[in-house]
Amino acid sequence: MAQLDESLLTDLPPFSALDRAQIRAILDQATPKRYDHESAIFHEGQDADRFFLLLDGYLRVIRTTPEGEQIIALHISPGQLFGIAPALQRDTYPATAMAATESLALSWPVRLWEEFTQNYPSFATETYKTLGARLGEMQTRITELATQAVERRVAAALLRLVSQSGRKVDGGVEIAFPITRQNISEMTGTTLHTVSRLLSAWEKSGIVKSARKRIVVTDPHRLLLLSGAQS
Amino acid sequence: MAQLDESLLTDLPPFSALDRAQIRAILDQATPKRYDHESAIFHEGQDADRFFLLLDGYLRVIRTTPEGEQIIALHISPGQLFGIAPALQRDTYPATAMAATESLALSWPVRLWEEFTQNYPSFATETYKTLGARLGEMQTRITELATQAVERRVAAALLRLVSQSGRKVDGGVEIAFPITRQNISEMTGTTLHTVSRLLSAWEKSGIVKSARKRIVVTDPHRLLLLSGAQS
DNA sequence: GCACAAGTTTGAGGCAGAACAACGTTGCCT
DNA sequence: AGGCAACGTTGTTCTGCCTCAAACTTGTGC
Structure with missing residues (x-):
């Protein structure tokens, strides 16, 4: 050291x-x-x-x-x-x-x-x-937790992670530490299954890219909309 | 004054x-x-x-x-x-x-x-x-909010209210200020309907007594069990 | 004392998301 | 290199609770 x-x-x-x-x-x-x-x-x-x-x-x-x-x-x-x-x-x-x-x-x-x-x-x-x-x-x-549907909570959690520990990579912002679907479910009060489905759907529509324990947000703006922010 | x-x-x-x-x-x-x-x-x-x-x-x-x-x-x-x-x-x-x-x-x-x-x-x-x-x-x-079912959350909320502002009355402990079903739903992230149903059920089994804007917990022990406390 | 509003109860139906299940994939350890 | 465990995906079923709806009750102000 x-x-x-x-x-x-x-x-x-x-x-x-x-x-x-x-x-x-x-x-x-x-x-x-x-x-x-x-x-x-x-x-x-x-x-x-x-x-x-x-x-x-x-x-x-x-x-x-x-x-x-x-x-x-x-x-x-x-x-x-x-x-x-x-x-x-x-x-x-x-x-x-x-x-x-x-x-x-x-x-x-x-x-x-x-x-x-x-x-x-x-x-x-x-x-x-x-x-x-x-x-x-x-x-x-x-x-x-008291008022928002799961999709919004997960979107908001990702945005929070990105703002607290985002690092720029080509094509987006990556969460700077390894994080599993299970971890995200433990932040949002849902199941890893639901998180997995959401990430899959978002990946299909080009909002995020994810691999094992790695998540890159490619379109923060659309994620913000999903999180329920007022335009 | x-x-x-x-x-x-x-x-x-x-x-x-x-x-x-x-x-x-x-x-x-x-x-x-x-x-x-x-x-x-x-x-x-x-x-x-x-x-x-x-x-x-x-x-x-x-x-x-x-x-x-x-x-x-x-x-x-x-x-x-x-x-x-x-x-x-x-x-x-x-x-x-x-x-x-x-x-x-x-x-x-x-x-x-x-x-x-x-x-x-x-x-x-x-x-x-x-x-x-x-x-x-x-x-x-x-x-x-992230892990417990509605019934447990409402039970826990009532117990918290009683411990913070309970006053002894005959036959139980009363929450010391006026509180509606709506208020309780806003503490627990549910709807007034669900709270009303729960209170009705609990009243039938002798755990609480309630009137308009008034709630008396008559059996704190059973409420504690409902809240999921470990025995 | 009557009317109205605010609070409460209860019913019926629908659906988001949990639970259950099974299989695919990737990295790591020996 | 191969085997295994951890992680991820996807399908299906099921149910807790929300939503919508309507009636009932109790206090309150005129």
Whole structure:
């Protein structure tokens, strides 16, 4: 693994207002760790003793129902804080974080949380902004689940994935990490069968192109219409 | 309206660590206001220039879809802070707050938010705890909507209402504010017809008793079973 | 006290999407 | 290179719940 470098953090919102010495101090207290594809960073209910920053890779944040079904609450992209239970005065993690690709994250013990927020006001501010955005996204998903038909929900989920982790490829925008039909069904509250049928239909009409664990959106505009956006 | 009194706040978590003089100072800067039944405190998208504390009554926090359907995101009970967009660095309210009964709330201009959180650490702490609880509840609702059948969701919604605002009456626990079948359908993503049928069935088997805009849960235990809780 | 509106109940029918089932495909591991 | 498991597709059946429809009930304002 490469040596930790100040340049990793300088451009990220929580740290962008800090000087080199401050970033150095933060970095010196961080523990970097690599996570294998499909391995867990922490589990739901586990003691929340650290908070994290994703440097590279993608994560899925998952909740499991009593019946054993999983639903994906959230995806984490590089540069985002996660596992920030301490910010909400929680002492256990409310969900499980899994690496959707091989990933690299920094973490700090929770006792540093208070120190960071007190010494670096922009750190607290940015964190709560992130939290506000997540809360808003969750409200939107509740509304969607409660009112929209499956096709719209799946279309909206794809658009969200693309906006959060889209990378340009020839002929469209690709979701930057491996994702299965099952995964998408766990984001939208449907079955992998229904997702498969939808993707097949969309591929026929030239809206997406998909392969195993890979999805490229070729016509975001038509997908937006399917998602029910007002024209 | 009664004169504002320190005793209104002393027992509430955000203020319980403060002394009389501090509470007096906070109270002196507050604007109290009464809201009629079914009137709005603020609207979705509106400039978030104040934050609020509900002293008496009950509120519904509502989101409206582009198609005009409403869904109820949250209920607010006496003693809770609401409209705390500033805590999340938002400049507009993400939802509409409506009085479910005649209600009384205090409010402060957002510029005092920073002052409060800086001067009274326990205020910030308690607020973020509340936020954490709401986030957790929203996750649970997403999971429910994505995986559970309608009957379970409605049962769970009733139990949540009872735990948040239940008042003992003879023969059971009553939801403390007027609530229609339509309202419950807007909490659970179903139709008023389905809710009506469920309540009728439950009334026949002695689990609830209901009248117009009034619901009494007579057998919480059986409702808990219906909600899918593991025994 | 009557009329009207708002809330509720109940019935009947249809359909989106879940459940069940079977087969095809691709990548990975030895 | 071959075998196997994970992933994906597609067809068929079935049902939970929405939709449409109509009547009933209860509070409320004139």
